[in-house]
Amino acid sequence: MKLLTQHNHALKLAARLIIVYEAHIGTVALANDDPDHPDYQANTHAINQEIKRALLSFYLWEKWRGEHAQARAALLAMWASGEWTNRDTCARLCYRQAGFSNMAVARQALVGAPMPASVAVQRQRTVWKAP
Template structure:
């Protein structure tokens, strides 16, 4: 998810740079009107905008579909029961509501590590008397 968000951000920056470059050379751009001052081929600008909108659409769709499952998986990870994210994902991705492990693993990217007290409690529970 983070990679897609970064790509979206970069595409928007490229589109903004193109628009700024055109505006510096030729004045304010109006994509809706045919202005004889501006070049007839604004395909580069339209392509950048289209790419940015597509990237944002995919990011929003992924976020909307997987947000409840992501919240559950983050809660499971924060419990401290697992020593690493991969083990947590392998054991819990279906319980959380994900359809595959790859998407579930992406949901844990950037998640903070569990609190040390939670890990100690889990280890104490599983310790043999």
């Protein structure tokens, strides 16, 4: 999710650069270098860098998601079974069975996963016990 947020921020920044440039100089044509505009190359370079960063971050996120899609689904199914009381324990004990080679990556795959119903009920009972 953090990578998507960064990607969104980079695209907004690139769009803002294009809008400011077009407001001051004129229409942006990234394919051509126009010598009539002194700031053209500097601004175009900044815009190109932002676009490249955004595309690279999206590519890396898409690659990660594609490589780990089946393993993540398997790990989420194991977590949803309710056998573990927290995500760390589930990731530590099941990451190899799910298909991950790294426990830290498996733990990241469980970030944001909802609590299994049995664990949520068990925790609620613990919180609301009478003294």
